Amino acid sequence: MSLIDLATHAGARSATPPSLILEVKDLVTHFPVRNGIVKAVDGVSLTLERGKTLCIVGESGSGKSVTARSILQIVDAPGRIVSGAMMLHRADGTSVDLAKFNPRGREIRAVRGREIAMIFQEPMSSLSPVHTVGDQMMEVLRLHLDMGKKQARARCIELLKQVEIPDVERAIDRYTFEFSGGMRQRVMIAMALACNPSLLIADEPTTALDVTTQAEILDLIRRLQQQHGMAVMFITHDMGVVAEIADDVLVMHRGKVMESGTVDAIFHSPQNDYTRMLIGSVLKLEQKAEIRLRRSPIADETLPVLQVRNLSMQFGSGKNALKAVDDVSLTVKPGETLGIVGESGSGKTTMGRCLLRIYDPSAGAIDYRRPDGSTLDLVKADKETLKACRREIRMIFQDPVGSLNPRMTVAQIVGEPLLVNRIAAGKQLDDRVADLLQQVGLEPSWRERYPHAFSGGQRQRIGIARAIALNPRVIVADEATSALDVSLRSQMLDLMMGLQDKLGLSYVFISHDIGVIRYMCDRVAVMYRGRVVETGSAEQVCNSPTHAYTQALLSAIPRPDPRARSIHRRHRYTAA
Amino acid sequence: MLRFIAKRLLWMVPSLIVVSFLAFVLIQLPPGDYVTTFIATLAASNEVVDQTTAADLRARFGLDQPMIIQYLKWISGILLHGDFGLSFEWQQPVSNLIWERMALTLVLTFSTLLATWGIALPVGVYSAVKKYSVGDYVVTFLSFLGLAIPSFLLALVLMYIAAVEFGQEVGGLFSEAYVNAPWSFGKVLDLLHHLWIPVIILAASGTASLIRVMRANMLDELNKPYVTTARAKGLSEFHLLVKYPLRLALNPFISTISWLLPNLVSGSIIVAIVLSLPTAGPLLLQSLMSQDMYLAGAFVLLICALTLIGSLISDILLALVDPRIRLE
Numbered sequence: 001m002s003l004i005d006l007a008t009h010a011g012a013r014s015a016t017p018p019s020l021i022l023e024v025k026d027l028v029t030h031f032p033v034r035n036g037i038v039k040a041v042d043g044v045s046l047t048l049e050r051g052k053t054l055c056i057v058g059e060s061g062s063g064k065s066v067t068a069r070s071i072l073q074i075v076d077a078p079g080r081i082v083s084g085a086m087m088l089h090r091a092d093g094t095s096v097d098l099a100k101f102n103p104r105g106r107e108i109r110a111v112r113g114r115e116i117a118m119i120f121q122e123p124m125s126s127l128s129p130v131h132t133v134g135d136q137m138m139e140v141l142r143l144h145l146d147m148g149k150k151q152a153r154a155r156c157i158e159l160l161k162q163v164e165i166p167d168v169e170r171a172i173d174r175y176t177f178e179f180s181g182g183m184r185q186r187v188m189i190a191m192a193l194a195c196n197p198s199l200l201i202a203d204e205p206t207t208a209l210d211v212t213t214q215a216e217i218l219d220l221i222r223r224l225q226q227q228h229g230m231a232v233m234f235i236t237h238d239m240g241v242v243a244e245i246a247d248d249v250l251v252m253h254r255g256k257v258m259e260s261g262t263v264d265a266i267f268h269s270p271q272n273d274y275t276r277m278l279i280g281s282v283l284k285l286e287q288k289a290e291i292r293l294r295r296s297p298i299a300d301e302t303l304p305v306l307q308v309r310n311l312s313m314q315f316g317s318g319k320n321a322l323k324a325v326d327d328v329s330l331t332v333k334p335g336e337t338l339g340i341v342g343e344s345g346s347g348k349t350t351m352g353r354c355l356l357r358i359y360d361p362s363a364g365a366i367d368y369r370r371p372d373g374s375t376l377d378l379v380k381a382d383k384e385t386l387k388a389c390r391r392e393i394r395m396i397f398q399d400p401v402g403s404l405n406p407r408m409t410v411a412q413i414v415g416e417p418l419l420v421n422r423i424a425a426g427k428q429l430d431d432r433v434a435d436l437l438q439q440v441g442l443e444p445s446w447r448e449r450y451p452h453a454f455s456g457g458q459r460q461r462i463g464i465a466r467a468i469a470l471n472p473r474v475i476v477a478d479e480a481t482s483a484l485d486v487s488l489r490s491q492m493l494d495l496m497m498g499l500q501d502k503l504g505l506s507y508v509f510i511s512h513d514i515g516v517i518r519y520m521c522d523r524v525a526v527m528y529r530g531r532v533v534e535t536g537s538a539e540q541v542c543n544s545p546t547h548a549y550t551q552a553l554l555s556a557i558p559r560p561d562p563r564a565r566s567i568h569r570r571h572r573y574t575a576a
Numbered sequence: 577m578l579r580f581i582a583k584r585l586l587w588m589v590p591s592l593i594v595v596s597f598l599a600f601v602l603i604q605l606p607p608g609d610y611v612t613t614f615i616a617t618l619a620a621s622n623e624v625v626d627q628t629t630a631a632d633l634r635a636r637f638g639l640d641q642p643m644i645i646q647y648l649k650w651i652s653g654i655l656l657h658g659d660f661g662l663s664f665e666w667q668q669p670v671s672n673l674i675w676e677r678m679a680l681t682l683v684l685t686f687s688t689l690l691a692t693w694g695i696a697l698p699v700g701v702y703s704a705v706k707k708y709s710v711g712d713y714v715v716t717f718l719s720f721l722g723l724a725i726p727s728f729l730l731a732l733v734l735m736y737i738a739a740v741e742f743g744q745e746v747g748g749l750f751s752e753a754y755v756n757a758p759w760s761f762g763k764v765l766d767l768l769h770h771l772w773i774p775v776i777i778l779a780a781s782g783t784a785s786l787i788r789v790m791r792a793n794m795l796d797e798l799n800k801p802y803v804t805t806a807r808a809k810g811l812s813e814f815h816l817l818v819k820y821p822l823r824l825a826l827n828p829f830i831s832t833i834s835w836l837l838p839n840l841v842s843g844s845i846i847v848a849i850v851l852s853l854p855t856a857g858p859l860l861l862q863s864l865m866s867q868d869m870y871l872a873g874a875f876v877l878l879i880c881a882l883t884l885i886g887s888l889i890s891d892i893l894l895a896l897v898d899p900r901i902r903l904e
Contacts, residue, residue, distance in 0.1 A: 074807045076799070104813055112810035126801040128820050130898055140809045175899045191809075 020089050021198050021231045022048040022071070022116075027084035027099070029063075029070045040066040040079060042255035048199055048231040053222075055234045055242045055263070057278070058252035059485040060456075064235045067252070068201045071233075072112050073103040088115065091198065114144040117192035121204035123184035127176040133160075133187050134172035140194045159190040163220060181344075182213035186220065193224060200225070201233045206241065210343040210512070215556040215567045218245055237485065239282040240558035243267060244565055251275045263562040281487040282560045285515035288538065289490075291497050298333050298522065303369060305506050306332040306355070306393075306474055311364035311379075313347075313354050324350040325361070326530035332474065335500065337507040339521030339538065341514065343553070347530040348510045352476045355508065356393055357386055368393070371473070391421060394467040398479035400459035404451040410437070410462055411447035417469045436465040439502075441495060457488040461495070468499060476508045481516055493520045514557055518542045526550045549573045581892065588884050592877075599876035600647045603869045609639050610664045610867045637664060650870065654877075661870030665863070670874045673859065678840070678878075680749060681855040684778070685840050687771055691779040692786055693829075699783075700790025701822060704798060715787060722784025731777045731850045738773055746773060747852045774851055778844055793828055797821035830893045837886035838879045 029041035040063045048054055056064045069075045071086055086098040088111065101108035120126040127136060137159065138152040147155065153172070160168045163186040176184055185205060192200055202221065206214035222245060225232050236242060242249055246263040251274065259272040270276045313325035324347045332338045342348045354361045357378055366378040368389060378389060397403035404413055415433045418424045424432050434444035440461040451459055460480065467475050477496070481489045497520060499505060511517055517524055517538060524541040526534040526549065534547040545551050552573035559566055611633045615625045634640045638649065653659040660670035703715045735746040745751065749770045754763045797803070798821050806816040845857035852858075856875070863871040895901045 069804075072808055074804055076804075109810040109812060112808055114810060118805075118808040120801055120805060122801055126805045128802045128806075128824070129900055130823060131819075139811070143810060177900055188805075 055246035063255040117197040244558035339517040342527035696786035704794030793825035834887035837882040
């Protein structure tokens with residue numbers, strides 16, 4: 001063994017390290033704002049033990065991230081720790097209270113990165129784009145362990161090998177943007193583990209990743225935890241991930257702890273109402289919606305409203321050409337929901353945009369059946385026809401913040417399609433807008449407000465109201481529920497299905513979330529690298545997929561049941 | 577990289593040809609020519625020039641030929657002999673006139689640049705890090721003041737103070753004794769002694785706007801997740817500020833180099849006139865007013881060449897500094 005190992009493993013080698021690593025008692029963190037204070041963390045207590053994983057779950061705004069950042073005293077301004085104690089127990093038997101340290105002082109800096117390390121959600125923006133991977137990693141080693149340049153570099157290479165980065169000798173001198181999302185997160189993990197911390201805090205480390213990549217990162221964290229014996233504090237909103245990796249669970253809501261206990265107790269005998277609601281809304285997405293189970297299936301001989309034939313979309317040309325959509329054929333029947341599922345880069349969004357001719361497809365045909373029974377090819381349609389068809393095919397977007405103009409009132413946003421198509425104006429327009437808002441479950445009297453006054457879920461409802469304003473026949477929904485918390489997700493899907501039955505809509509529902517697809521869709525198409533690899537009824541694709549890729553994809557999805565942990569049994573799919 | 581530079585240099589040739597032609601046409605667009613202006617000046621002092629003398633003058637200066645011929649003569653002189661022609665007004669080769677002025681302009685501009693960046697960058701960073709503190713408000717107030725005061729006004733005020741309070745002779749870059757003297761150690765000292773007034777005046781508004789830009793750039797970067805990552809590593813606040821957000825906030829400044837170079841010639845004309853500085857700006861203005869076409873043409877050509885070179889330099893520097901930019 002080299003000298004480096006002796007230095008870095010010293011902590012792990014002392015006789016019998018204490019099993020308790022960190023005790024947080026009654027932590028309170030406040031954010032002073034113009035009209036009062038926001039109690040982001042309001043009396044949270046928790047303990048972290050060596051070799052154990054504590055998951056903190058909660059919806060957005062529950063204070064789980066601020067709790068984690070409070071431990072390292074890196075809460076963003078103007079937040080500050082008001083009271084509470086955070087006892088860090090060291091391997092040599094001494095204890096210190098982290099809450100007593102000055103946030104800019106030397107003592108807390110010696111803890112950060114050395115004894116408690118942290119990884120973050122967005123692996124792209126959490127690493128500097130203009131410094132090499134090696135530069136950013138070596139910095140920690142040189143700072144805390146006083147290593148020389150050569151020694152630090154050798155240790156970095158060793159660490160990057162541990163997290164399975166290929167071609168390490170060259171990777172160390174590369175920049176983060178040259179890596180994929182999963183590889184970047186591996187670099188983050190390697191950097192966090194550089195000084196062998198006794199506690200690793202992971203703040204939504206897999207949220208921005210695809211499910212197959214997520215499964216690999218979760219595996220890696222678990223393996224490294226076993227090797228190093230550290231405690232892990234894992235923050236997530238995904239109950240599937242919790243069930244898969246947690247020993248203990250802490251449920252947070254509005255800065256307070258709702259319930260804590262072992263993972264089995266939380267999932268199988270939750271005591272608190274909020275926990276029950278949370279688990280309930282997760283389990284609800286594990287099966288098909290009741291409203292769809294009750295409905296009689298659409299007759300086979302119904303003529304499709306949209307028929308996509310051999311559609312291709314190529315970006316660039318020559319050597320750099322990228323076939324984002326490659327020979328895709330699909331049909332959508334009236335009143336039906338077709339789910340498009342796939343990982344990032346599979347071409348599902350591009351496909352959706354081709355349906356509205358936002359992109360001009362490079363080959364193929366999109367046959368659209370008009371209400372009078374005639375069909376026309378959208379790919380070849382001229383400007384006037386296309387304009388008419390776009391009244392009947394609408395879109396709902398993923399980002400409820402970015403897709404609404406912040407300078408327009410809700411009435412203007414929802415009424416705009418009616419106004420530009422000269423369908424309604426004045427009093428008539430106002431009545432129509434009020435009616436639309438009522439249909440999506442929003443108070444019509446709110447229509448003079450601006451989008452910022454609404455929550456994420458309400459904003460997405462505004463987006464839906466805008467989409468149905470022109471009485472469309474087909475709606476392309478691109479990840480319409482991805483930005484929403486899980487408890488809102490099923491509400492939104494129920495609303496969309498209610499509207500579907502009332503207005504006779506067809507949906508093309510693009511999502512990476514199998515739960516959402518299973519809940520809502522009648523038929524599913526699975527996309528992989530621009531091609532549709534499998535189509536079938538939602539039950540068949542979700543429960544007994546035939547294509548190897550679909551099987552691999554489904555096997556990587558963590559199930560919200562700690563008694564049926566399965567992702568370690570997943571298999572990978574490699575394209576032939 | 578080398579291929580990119582070679583390609584860009586090649587593209588500069590047609591750009592310069594087009595630009596030089598346009599410049600030549602533009603200078604000739606106003607009615608009349610140098611002789612007309614010359615006659616008007618003479619007429620002002622009651623001297624009358626008859627038609628034949630005027631025609632003689634035109635023939636001597638080559639002004640009687642069609643414009644395209646004049647242009648070809650001019651441009652081939654520059655390309656073949658490095659001869660920029662003769663200034664009608666000064667009766668001297670244009671190149672003599674320009675280079676002396678350019679050297680002084682260069683000294684003045686770079687002193688100003690150093691002062692501007694040296695003050696503005698640290699103050700801007702401070703202002704961003706201590707957002708909404710008393711210090712930030714003071715800096716913000718001063719920088720708005722600096723932006724609001726026209727530089728010629730500041731020039732007049734400073735000249736008054738220097739002359740009345742310190743008894744220093746103001747205007748120009750040299751004392752009378754050194755104006756026409758050859759370069760010596762004493763002349764350099766004299767230059768430094770005179771340089772501070774124009775530097776303060778020219779730096780004032782530049783510093784003010786740069787502080788605002790730096791503050792905004794820094795504020796954009798300070799909340800980025802990679803800063804939190806660096807903090808979570810245990811770096812000291814100063815160290816991490818310098819290494820991460822400052823490094824990224826400086827990138828936009830590299831782009832400003834492309835308009836810094838042409839500013840050498842045409843920038844700060846008003847201040848230079850008020851302070852009667854022997855820099856390029858006033859000469860350019862004078863040549864345009866008297867339709868001294870070869871002198872003006874040389875200046876316009878110089879501005880264009882500097883613009884092209886400046887943007888090439890800033891593109892290359894940006895690519896060196898920011899690995900995300902690829903020059904292909």
